[in-house]
Amino acid sequence: MISNETDARSFIAGLGGAEAIAKLEVLAEDLRAENARQNLVSKGSLEEVWVRHFADSAQLIPHVPRETRGAWFDLGSGAGFPGLVLAILRPDEPTVLIESRKRRIEWLEAMARKLELANCEIEGKRLELADTRKAAVISARAFAPLPKLLSLSARFSTARTHWVLPKGRSAAQEVEELPRKQRKMFHVEHSITDDEAGIVVGQGKVEA
Numbered sequence: 001m002i003s004n005e006t007d008a009r010s011f012i013a014g015l016g017g018a019e020a021i022a023k024l025e026v027l028a029e030d031l032r033a034e035n036a037r038q039n040l041v042s043k044g045s046l047e048e049v050w051v052r053h054f055a056d057s058a059q060l061i062p063h064v065p066r067e068t069r070g071a072w073f074d075l076g077s078g079a080g081f082p083g084l085v086l087a088i089l090r091p092d093e094p095t096v097l098i099e100s101r102k103r104r105i106e107w108l109e110a111m112a113r114k115l116e117l118a119n120c121e122i123e124g125k126r127l128e129l130a131d132t133r134k135a136a137v138i139s140a141r142a143f144a145p146l147p148k149l150l151s152l153s154a155r156f157s158t159a160r161t162h163w164v165l166p167k168g169r170s171a172a173q174e175v176e177e178l179p180r181k182q183r184k185m186f187h188v189e190h191s192i193t194d195d196e197a198g199i200v201v202g203q204g205k206v207e208a
């Protein structure tokens with residue numbers, strides 16, 4: 001379990017090295033400043049930004065096979081979690097952040113520019129209006145209940161698509177309540193930043 005800021009930094013350093021840490025320092029500072037202007041994340045979570053947002057996002061990476069190539073779609077990225085963290089930690093792979101709220105889109109675009117994330121594309125529109133493209137990986141944190149999430153994102157999936165969906169305490173129950181065919185695609189992994197939370201992990205094409 002990662003329970004403090006020091007452990008969270010070490011975990012991330014192991015995944016992305018000094019360059020990633022430096023970029024995340026900038027993100028942490030700017031997030032604090034921007035959060036005073038718009039409500040991006042809960043105030044309390046800023047006290048533990050490395051655990052609650054950075055490591056919580058980064059922990060998705062080991063659930064995707066290392067050899068996976070292609071675009072990682074993050075749905076409803078909000079302040080950039082997990083999307084911006086993934087783009088920082090996987091600089092050679094494309095990351096597409098889909099977000100519909102104007103001020104959040106502006107924030108994401110500004111950070112992608114400032115952090116020189118050439119691999120990061122911000123798709124500033126509702127997911128329902130985004131062009132259909134094939135995703136190698138789909139993530140979404142605090143975006144929608146699982147059935148809605150799957151039906152909205154089904155058209156981006158192929159038989160090879162990996163799904164990594166942080167789902168908090170409801171993870172097992174949300175999987176249990178899926179129709180049988182979808183239920184068989186997914187299992188739940190433990191979060192390493194919150195011992196009561198789960199991550200819904202799976203692979204395959206979801207039929208709309």
Ligand SMILES: C[S@@+](CC[C@H](N)C(=O)[O-])C[C@H]1O[C@@H](n2cnc3c(N)ncnc32)[C@H](O)[C@@H]1O
Pocket residue numbers: 075076077078079080081082098099100101104125126127128140141142143
């Ligand atoms: C609760 S926030 C979570 C943000 C971020 N993933 C996180 O965990 O910190 C959900 C985000 O999804 C965005 N959103 C909601 N419905 C959407 C849709 N249909 N298309 C794109 N973005 C959407 C909201 O604007 C919001 O920023």
